[in-house]
Amino acid sequence: MKRVVNNTLLIIILTISSAFIYFIQIVLFHNQEDTYFYFFQDLAFVPIQVLIVTLLLNKLIKIIGDYQNRKKVNVIISAFFSEMGTSIVCEFSKLNENLDGVCEIIDHLDFKRNINDAKKRIKDYNIKIQVTVDTLENLAFILTSKKTYLISMLENSSLLEHDSFTDMLWSVFHIVDELQTRDLKNLSQADLNHLSQDILRAYRLIILEWLDYMKYLSTEYPYLYDLALRKNPFNRKTINK
Numbered sequence: 001m002k003r004v005v006n007n008t009l010l011i012i013i014l015t016i017s018s019a020f021i022y023f024i025q026i027v028l029f030h031n032q033e034d035t036y037f038y039f040f041q042d043l044a045f046v047p048i049q050v051l052i053v054t055l056l057l058n059k060l061i062k063i064i065g066d067y068q069n070r071k072k073v074n075v076i077i078s079a080f081f082s083e084m085g086t087s088i089v090c091e092f093s094k095l096n097e098n099l100d101g102v103c104e105i106i107d108h109l110d111f112k113r114n115i116n117d118a119k120k121r122i123k124d125y126n127i128k129i130q131v132t133v134d135t136l137e138n139l140a141f142i143l144t145s146k147k148t149y150l151i152s153m154l155e156n157s158s159l160l161e162h163d164s165f166t167d168m169l170w171s172v173f174h175i176v177d178e179l180q181t182r183d184l185k186n187l188s189q190a191d192l193n194h195l196s197q198d199i200l201r202a203y204r205l206i207i208l209e210w211l212d213y214m215k216y217l218s219t220e221y222p223y224l225y226d227l228a229l230r231k232n233p234f235n236r237k238t239i240n241k
Helices: 002-029 032-093 099-106 116-124 133-145 147-154 163-181 189-220 222-230
Strands: none
Touching: 002 032, 032 133, 032 147, 032 163, 032 189, 032 222, 099 116, 116 189, 133 147, 133 163, 147 163, 163 189, 189 222
């Protein structure tokens, strides 16, 4: 309400100021016809001004805003993979019986070029997650230690429009929740199968996000890309550390 009142007051003040200036012009120069002529000439240009402001300038502002938002999101995603994402991929990879196939898809991939083919192959690839009580206990220990950071990522408002990354975070958080609420010493085969499917879903999503992350680094931050490439979570040496 206060904003409406302020805007109304501003409109009144500006309108009166404009009328006063036109009045002074007529008084000083005694030429009403020219004043009316230029008034309507300026008025005729108003639609063009509106066109420029609403369509062109607003579009430009939106493009700049979207670019800045994407940059913020990419910084957050980079922080995620540096802090915990890469290690989570490694832990999930240890449970993948068909890891060689995934490594083959990603091995020698040029991230600076189109990665859509690799993403499609990952979506279609038959990843086989095999879990045991021991591997789940180890995974629970690692993921639980990162739960606070994971929650802080989910609370970040900048990620609200990045649906795929948010979905991946939720899938990982769901695994943490499952592992914390279950008695891992007394799991039935149905429980193991359920957890395997949860891990499979999160694993596939995090691979896809990692591919996008690597492509972003390769174009925007080559020096960070080289470091990330040396920490490639689909390299057997990295996984077994």
